[in-house]
């Protein structure tokens with residue numbers, strides 16, 4: 001059962017396609033037509049979904065740690081399809097797969113993640129997975145969107161895009177996630193584009209064969225220029241989308257076959 005309490009195009013559709021390809025049937029619970037509009041709580045909604053006995057619940061929610069909370073109510077595995085700004089594990093898996101397909105092992109690669117790091121669950125999960133796989137991460141963000149992190153051997157922080165892009169094999173850029181921001185945290189979209197937008201000129205500061213990623217949805221002309229987003233020689237963005245289906249098939253298969261401990 002897909003239960004998305006936040007908007008989604010790629011994640012929801014690719015979980016749906018993945019389930020269908022595995023021969024499962026999927027129910028898309030729809031928040032906008034649900035009884036939450038009549039005041040029903042998240043907890044009571046979960047009890048209702050659990051009472052219909054799904055084999056797995058695929059959950060996206062804006063509240064911190066909501067998938068973990070759901071595991072305490074549901075009798076089936078709960079798959080995290082996006083937890084607030086905290087985690088988006090299946091996106092990290094498909095991002096790592098995409099990098100491996102085009103650059104080989106992640107160990108030794110230098111990967112820049114550029115933009116609204118503070119509000120990005122994609123950045124959080126990517127950093128966790130990519131560093132475990134031995135990559136070096138360059139975080140590039142305006143001071144207001146830079147988390148309060150310490151640098152480590154494999155995690156370096158930059159507020160200047162030029163220094164951060166140096167010798168990078170991959171440049172991943174992110175949307176300004178305004179729905180999670182306090183008002184006034186950033187200037188206008190135009191100012192952001194001037195200071196942190198990824199253009200061909202800026203990309204040339206990375207390695208000559210550097211490839212570009214974005215989890216989407218993209219705001220073209222803000223964090224990324226059309227010229228890069230649509231260049232199949234430089235952009236892996238559509239490959240990331242395509243990898244959503246096989247990666248989520250694998251996650252569903254592992255959870256439903258009991259081959260991993262789904263309580264973790």
Ligand code: NCD
Nearest residue numbers: 010011082088175215216217
């Ligand atoms: C992201 C998300 O929802 O976390 N999109 C996705 O799942 N591919 C990124 C975003 O919303 O900017």
